[in-house]
Amino acid sequence: MSEPFVHIANLTVKYQQKLVLQDLNWVINRHENWLLCGTSGSGKTTLAKAIAGLIPVYNNEIQLNFTLDTHLPAQVYYVANWYQFKDLEGGANFYYQQRYNSQATATTATVRVELNEFGKENNLEWDKLDHILSALGYAKVIDATLIQLSSGEHKKLQLVKAIWLKPQLLILDQPYNGLDTRSRQNLNVLLEEISAEGTQLIIVGNETELPATINRFAEIKDGVLQEISSESRKVNAAEILSKPVPAFLNQSAVPVSEEHIIRMIDVNITYSGKRVLKDINWEVISGEKWLLQGHNGSGKSTLLSLICGDHPQAYANNFHLFGNKRGSGESIWDIKKRIGLISPELHWYFDASATVWQTVASGFFDSSGLFCNPGSTKHAQVDELIGYFGLTAYQNTLMNVLPLSKQRLALLARTIIKNPEILILDEPCQGLDEQQTQHFNKLVDELCGYGTTLIYVGHFESQLPSCLEKRILLEHGEVKSIESILQSI
The missing domain is CATH 3.40.50.300 (P-loop containing nucleotide triphosphate hydrolases)
Structure with missing residues (x-):
């Protein structure tokens, strides 16, 4: 039997003395693609960042076993729920009305420049982008500056990079936020395509419109992860508590x-x-x-x-x-x-x-x-x-x-x-x-x-x-x- 792709044993994470994850265990085998759900603040993003190496863990609590006989990068790539960018001088201290300021647009990179830099850093071929840009309707903003983009267009830039990279493990935190209906549908098709090439997926969120390749479901509750069925993740509207309006x-x-x-x-x-x-x-x-x-x-x-x-x-x-x-x-x-x-x-x-x-x-x-x-x-x-x-x-x-x-x-x-x-x-x-x-x-x-x-x-x-x-x-x-x-x- 082959070793699991991801093996997490007794992972505990505290943040400012508050326990977020407690003795969490999770095994992700080859060819498994997961939805990681749970209530807001349950620790989903914390776990995703820990797997991606963005939060320090100790004592080999997380083991990753990449495949050597594949062209896919031996890498975990995390797409955050929140997109952050910097201007051409490395600054990130923007203000709300600045996106309508012509001087601000002159000091922020264009989408084309951003993608060029990402492609060079990861040895990617530009001609492989056309299909992704077309599917997400993104070619029309290729020469727009980052500060001019809407929230949905920022999300698409994150997704374009991730799908172009095709890492062995791709973690997507709330990937559908800000996307219109057609873009959500086309994103699922793209995710199914890279999954067929060998990329394994973890989608973080409480989504219902998922790519067909998602075949496992897990929930974090009280700092502990448990596998669940597809049906049990749905919220019963009758359970929602009603509070009097102030x-x-x-x-x-x-x-x-x-x-x-x-x-x-x-x-x-x-x-x-x-x-x-x-x-x-x-x-x-x-x-x-x-x-x-x-x-x-x-x-x-x-x-x-x-x-x-x-x-x-x-x-x-x-x-x-x-x-x-x-x-x-x-x-x-x-x-x-x-x-x-x-x-x-x-x-x-x-x-x-x-x-x-x-x-x-x-x-x-x-x-x-x-x-x-x-x-x-x-x-x-x-x-x-x-x-x-x-x-x-x-x-x-x-x-x-x-x-x-x-x-x-x-x-x-x-x-x-x-x-x-x-x-x-x-x-x-x-x-x-x-x-x-x-x-x-x-x-x-x-x-x-x-x-x-x-x-x-x-x-x-x-x-x-x-x-x-x-x-x-x-x-x-x-x-x-x-x-x-x-x-x-």
């Missing part, structure tokens, strides 16, 4: 006098001669609930940046917000105080050195971090909302030491703390498990019952709040359709 959110947001909160007339956005948004006409009436969809790179993030006051080209367009034409005297802070926003980009650029409590409280002031005392009333509201999201035990913990899922929950709390007139939720449930996703969307439904206007971006039809009424679909920067949600889902 009382201060059980009130209508400040009523708006304008019937049309958003009005865009022939809006165009252009970068370096390329139109990213083309003749956009869209009206949002106070209290409406919209689903914004489109393939990766279709212009969704740019459209939202106009509404949130972050995009400088808003002033060059016929664009009205809260009844006022942009550029008529309102400040960016006048706009932001009426909007609650979460997006993958906001998460990337948020001050990770703030505590959970400071992060949530900063939502009152639309700041990245807390720089003033919010007062006793707001203090009590922060405490109540932190409890609602199950974060009380972490309220004094720095964001940068939390699992990404709990960072996300803190930012969701920050988004709604001021009970805004408009909620703009751009893939708000990225990285959350199914219980957390359903819990949050239930909260959205309740908040929007009090007249809050909603714009919700989501690629997974099964992970949407039920209050949605209308859908706007973008394709290549243009409005492809506007329709009733009941007709489209």
